[in-house]
Amino acid sequence: MNKLLGMCMASAILAGCSGNPFTPILSDDAPVVVDTPATPVPDPFATIPAALANNLQSATYDADAGTLVLRLTSLSSGTLDATYTRTPALDRPGYQAYTLQDDPLDRHVTAMVARSSDVGNSVQAGAAADGGQFNTFFSGGFYERNDPGNTFVKPTSGLVSYAGTYAGQTNINAPGDQLLPVDPAVDTAARPAQSAQVVGTIFLNVDFANNTINGAIFDRSLIQLTQPLPDLALRVGNIATDGTFYGNTVNYRGVPEQDIGDYGGIFGGTDASAVGGVVALTEFDGPSNSLGYQGERETGVFVLSRCGATGSDPLLCANAN
Numbered sequence: 001m002n003k004l005l006g007m008c009m010a011s012a013i014l015a016g017c018s019g020n021p022f023t024p025i026l027s028d029d030a031p032v033v034v035d036t037p038a039t040p041v042p043d044p045f046a047t048i049p050a051a052l053a054n055n056l057q058s059a060t061y062d063a064d065a066g067t068l069v070l071r072l073t074s075l076s077s078g079t080l081d082a083t084y085t086r087t088p089a090l091d092r093p094g095y096q097a098y099t100l101q102d103d104p105l106d107r108h109v110t111a112m113v114a115r116s117s118d119v120g121n122s123v124q125a126g127a128a129a130d131g132g133q134f135n136t137f138f139s140g141g142f143y144e145r146n147d148p149g150n151t152f153v154k155p156t157s158g159l160v161s162y163a164g165t166y167a168g169q170t171n172i173n174a175p176g177d178q179l180l181p182v183d184p185a186v187d188t189a190a191r192p193a194q195s196a197q198v199v200g201t202i203f204l205n206v207d208f209a210n211n212t213i214n215g216a217i218f219d220r221s222l223i224q225l226t227q228p229l230p231d232l233a234l235r236v237g238n239i240a241t242d243g244t245f246y247g248n249t250v251n252y253r254g255v256p257e258q259d260i261g262d263y264g265g266i267f268g269g270t271d272a273s274a275v276g277g278v279v280a281l282t283e284f285d286g287p288s289n290s291l292g293y294q295g296e297r298e299t300g301v302f303v304l305s306r307c308g309a310t311g312s313d314p315l316l317c318a319n320a321n
Contacts, residue, residue, distance in 0.1 A: 047244050048142060051262040052278045054299070056140025061124055063115040063146075068098045072109060072128055072138055084111055087178060092199050092223065094165035095301065101192070104180040107133050110195045112167045114303035115146060116276060117311030122146065122268030125276030127301040129169035131193030137171040139299040141278030145268045152243030155271040158209030161307045162275050163316035166217050168198035168300030170284070172293065174224045198284075199223045202302045203316055204234070204275065211239040216253065217279070217300075230286045234263050234279075243267040250279065255287045265302070273309040277302050 057071040058081065068084040082100055087110075090097030094114055101108040113126035124146045129139035145152070174196040182191055204215035214236045220229040230252045237247025243266055250261035265277020281298040285291035307317035 047242070048278075049246055049262065049264055051248075052141050052264050052280050054140035054280065055138040056128060056142060059126060059142040059144075061113050061115075061126060061146075063113075063121070063124065068111060068113060068126070070100075070109075070111060070128055072130075072140060084109070090178060090197065092165070092167045092197060094303065095167040099178055101178075101180050104182045105186070105190055105192065107131075107138070107192045108179055108194050109138075110169055110178075110197070112169065112197070112301055114167075114276070114301065116268070116274035116303050116305060118269050118273035118305045118309045120147075120269055120273075122274045123266055123276035123303065125265065125278060125301050125303050127167070127169055127278055127299045129171065129195045129297075129299050131173055131176075131195040132171050133192040137195075137297070139169060139171070139297065141280065141299050141301055143264075143266045143276040143278055143301075145266060152267050152272060153270045154208045155306070158207055160206050160208065160272065161317065161320035162202075162204040162206065162215075162304040163307060163313035163320065164202060164302065164304040166198075166200040166202040166220075166279075166300055166302050168200070168279070168281075168298045169195045170198060170222070170296060170298045172196040172222060172225070172296060196225060197223050198229065198298060198300060200229075200300075201316075202304065203320075204304065205320075206239070206272075206275075208239070208272065213237050213239055213245050213247065218253070220284075227291065229284055229291075232260075232279075232281075232284075237263065239267075243272070245277075250281060252287050258287055260284065261298075269309075271306065271309070273306050274311075275302075275304050275306070 060069040084098035087097045087099040095112040098111045107130040109130045111128035115124040125143035127141040173193040176194045200220035202217045206213045215234040218231040233251045233253045235249035239245040246264040261281035263279040279300040285293045305311035
C-alpha cells in the first residue's frame with residue numbers, strides 16, 4: 001500500500017482537470033517506500049536534502065562518454081539502475097537530454113544534465129521526471145563535484161555572482177513526441193505521459209564572507225506548450241563549510257508570503273568557479289492560479305560558471321562581479 005502514496009488523491013485531482021489534455025499528474029511528494037532492505041546511500045545523495053533528491057536514489061553521469069545511469073524509484077525500468085538513452089531532440093540551452101521508456105505502456109522519463117565549463121569542469125547536476133501514469137509521477141535531482149580532485153576553494157572576494165540557463169521537468173503533459181508508439185485502440189487510461197519541459201534564466205548572488213546565497217529564475221516558459229510562467233525568487237539560503245548550500249524558501253517574485261519550493265546545490269573549483277544545483281517546486285502557475293493547473297510540480301537543474309570564469313554568461317555578468 002505504501003508503494004504509491006499519491007494514488008488516494010486521484011479522484012479529487014481528476015475532477016478539477018477533466019477535458020484539459022495537459023493536466024498534471026500529482027506527485028508522491030516524498031521518496032518512494034520500497035520493500036527491500038535499506039542500503040547505504042551513495043555520495044552525493046548523503047548530502048542532498050530529501051526535498052530535492054525526492055525519488056532519485058543515485059546517479060552516474062559521464063559527460064565525456066555521454067552516459068547516464070539513474071536509480072529513480074519506481075516503475076520505470078526492469079533494473080534497479082537504468083541506463084538512459086541520449087535524446088538530442090529534447091536538449092535545451094546548456095543541458096543535454098536523456099530518456100528512458102521500457103515499452104510503450106511503461107513510464108517515460110526525461111532527464112536533463114550538464115557539466116560545468118569552468119577549468120577542470122568542477123561540478124555537474126541533473127533533474128529527472130516521468131510525465132506521470134496512473135495518477136502518480138516520480139522525479140528527483142542530483143548535484144556533485146564530478147571528480148574527488150575538484151575541491152571547493154572560496155573566492156578571495158566575498159560577493160560573487162553566477163548566471164546562465166535553467167532547465168526543468170514537470171508533471172504537465174507534453175505533446176508526447178518522444179513516447180513509443182501505441183496501438184490507437186489502447187485506451188488513454190493505460191498510456192503514460194511525457195514530461196513537459198521548462199526553460200529559463202537563473203541569476204545567483206553569493207556572499208562567501210557570510211556564507212549566504214539568493215537569486216532569481218526568470219524568462220520562464222513551458223517550452224513545448226509555448227506558455228510563459230511566473231518569475232521566481234530564491235530566498236536567502238546558507239552555505240556549509242563543504243561548499244554545499246540549501247535554501248528552503250522559493251517564492252513567486254513579488255509574493256514573499258507564499259512559499260512554493262526549495263533549492264540547493266554545490267560549489268566547485270578554485271575560487272568557486274562553478275555551481276550546480278536543483279530546484280524543486282510544489283507549484284509554478286502563479287499566486288492566483290492563472291494557468292488553471294492543479295497539483296503541478298517542477299524539478300529543475302542549473303549548472304553555472306562564476307562571473308569572470310570560463311563559461312560565464314556574458315550579458316548578466318557584464319553587470320555583476
